[in-house]
Amino acid sequence: MNIKSILAKPFAKRIAARFYKQSNNAVKVQQKVFKKLISQAQQTAFGKDHNFDRIKTYQNFKEQVPIRDYEGLKTYVDRVVDGESDILWKGKPLYFAKTSGTTSGTKYIPLTKESMPMHIKAARNALLLYIAETKKVDFLKGKMIFLQGSPELKEKNGINIGRLSGITAHYIPKYLMKNRLPSWETNCIEDWEIKIEAIIDETINEDMTLIGGIPPWVQMYFERIVERTGKKVGEVFPNFNLFAYGGVNYEPYRNKFEELIGRKVDTIEMYPASEGFIAYQDSQTETGMMLLVNGGIFYEFIPSEEFFNENPTRISLADVKIGVNYVIILNTNAGLWGYNIGDTIEFLSINPPRIVVTGRIKHFISAFGEHVIGKEVEDSINAHTIDTGISVSEFTVAPQITPKEGLPYHEWFIEFDQKPGNVKEFSEKIDASLQLQNSYYFDLIKGKILQPLKITVIEKGGFNKYMKSVGKLGGQNKVPRLSNDRKIADELSKFEEK
Template sequence: MNIKSILAKPFAKQIAARFYKQSKNAVKMQQKVFKKLIADAKETAFGKDHNFSKIKSYQEFKKQVPIRDYEALKHYVERIIEGESDVLWKGKPLYFAKTSGTTSGAKYIPLTKESMPMHIKAARNSLLMYINETQNADFLNGKMIFLQGSPELKEKNGINIGRLSGITAHYIPKYLMKNRLPSWETNCIEDWESKIEAVIDETINEDMTLIGGIPPWVQMYFERIVERTGKKVGEVFPNFNLFAYGGVNYEPYRNKFEELIGRKVDAIEMYPASEGFIAYQDSQTETGMMLLVNNGIFYEFIPSEEFFNENPTRISLADVKIGVNYVIILNTNAGLWGYNIGDTIEFLSIKPPRIVVTGRIKHFISAFGEHVIGKEVEDAINSQTVGTGISVTEFTVAPQITPQIGLPYHEWFIEFDQKPTDIEDFANKIDAALQQQNSYYFDLIKGKILQPLKITVIEKGGFNKYMKSVGKLGGQNKVPRLSNDRKIADELSKFEQK
């Protein structure tokens, strides 16, 4: 047994004990985080503009600080980019994490000397929580890979700029450096298809034990390994036993992964964002992820059905309820205030605070008032694929408002690895599962406002071709599960299976 795996177990036990103590006192921890954030930022430009020196309670904070997205905060960020200090947070950020924006073009999310360690600690602790629960630390003895963006950074006015996954590559602990793959040179390759081939070249003869990344791109890596070797991934990497992921729900990919690997492996879900590391899975038996209540973030929540109202309900962790779909709002030690990252979550429990990500506030279908969300379509398709032999590679859903014949409907674009024998029957069963979850959708079907969903089968590799055509193949990019318009649908139609 390797010394790393021996030492990891008592350390994991210590970290887990501290973590669960904090989680049991989650509201109290959040109050402490709130007070510290306000105190630390009261002399910043933002703090002065919003009277932080006079804020003594969350109720006062809500009166002073409105909910903002990146566009509304952008003028503060631009001041930092131009070299100004003490704008959103004390001093200057260490980095800007560059992300893709929809209305704002590229977004530059600050990472500070206070926030950056929180990202690294959370990623480390997610693995330690796994070790503590399972007593399996063997993966520390082999090689690890996280499929990620380039670690190359650009500098402007003393601040380095790059992708979050690339920035974190600069923070790999020394004791893991010999375990980490791929090489720096390979990680810097920008073209995703070329990068995957180079990653395989470097890993195919290694003892890979931990593999991580966004599921669709890890799947691409696995598929190429099978194509090149003629073997299952589990044969090529016999000691591979842990998959770490984030960004999208793993369940739609699980069947395909297990087929490619040739067996089941444990998985850890993480919820990292450029704006902060929000949650991670602490248990292999409990559903959902634990909200990180002492990680430099004070959370707020708005019921998603109220979000676009003029005065929506805005609450802290103290007042959340189980089963409500909330838009999650962040206040961070990187200087983001009342910040809407666009994600929606639901609490499975409150003591401790355990959540699932349900989708994006802008990614839904409500062309007819149905307000179908990501979690609902994923649960519907999972109900007809898990354990059935049907395997879905990728899918997305859009409304068809003006069909040539008949009533409007939801159009599901699905790329199958293993197709159902009867597509129409498969569609009907998914539709029934969706109706069961969403009463608005049920009423529209029964009231003959909508007809049941229709499936458009996409050719194998079609989603990757689409992503490549829009310059988003690989890395942190992902296909939205839902759109309220036909922009993605019309492009995907070019890859319909003939």
């Protein structure tokens, strides 16, 4: 056992004890975070505009600060981008995390000297809590890889700009640098298909023990390894036993991953966003992720069914309930206030606060009032693929409002690795599962407003071809599970299996 492995266990135990003490006093910790954020931002332009000096309670805060998305904060962000100080947060940000917006083009999310360490600490602690629970430290002996964006940064008015995953690459602890792959040069390759081959060149003969990234892009890495070697990933990397992921739900990919690897491996789910590191999986036996209550973020929640109302219910952690689908709202030490990142979550427990991500508030289907969400479609497909021999590589769902004949329906675009013997029978089973989960959908089918869903089979590699055609192959990009229009659907139709 090397020195890192020896030291890791007692350190992990200490971090875990501190983490659970905070998690079991989550409301009290959140109140302290709230007060600290308000105090530190009083002299900013935003703080002055919103009377932070008079905010004493959460109720005061709600009266002064409305819910906004990036568009709503853009006038403030633009001032920060232009080089002004003390606008959303004291001083200037260290970085801007560059992301693609829907209506505003490029979004610049500030990362400050207070918020940046939280991203690094959370990722580290997720691994430490895994060690504390499982006592497994062997992964520290081998090589580790996180498939990520380019670490090359550009400068704008004295502030560095890049993708979040590329920015965090500058913060790899020194004690892990010898273990980390790929090389800086390979990580800087922009073309995803060239980059993935270069990553394989550098890793294929190494003792890989920890692999991380967004599941669809790690799947592509694994598939190329299998193609090149003719072996399972678990044979190529016999000591690979830990997969860390975020960005999308792993369950729809689990069967395919286990097939590619050749065995089951432990997994750690993480919930990082450019706006803040929100949660991570703390247990191999408990479902869900623990909300990070002391990470420089004060959380608010709005029931998703009320979100588009004029005056929706807006609550703090103190008043949440188990089983309600909430839009999560952030107030951060990077200067985002009443900020809607667009995600929806559900609490599995409150003390400690354990959550699952259920989807995106804009990624749903409600063409007829059914309001089907991501978790429902994923659970429906998982129910009939896990342990069935059927394997799905990728899928997305859109409404078909004006079919050539018959009633409207939900169209599921699915790329299979192992196709069911009878696709129609498979679609009937998924539809039945969806009806059980969503009473609105059930009523629409029963009332003959909708007909049951239909599956369009996409050719193998079709989703990657689609992503390449729209310039989004690789990196942090992913196909939404749900759309309320047919923009993606009509493009994907070009890759229908013949």
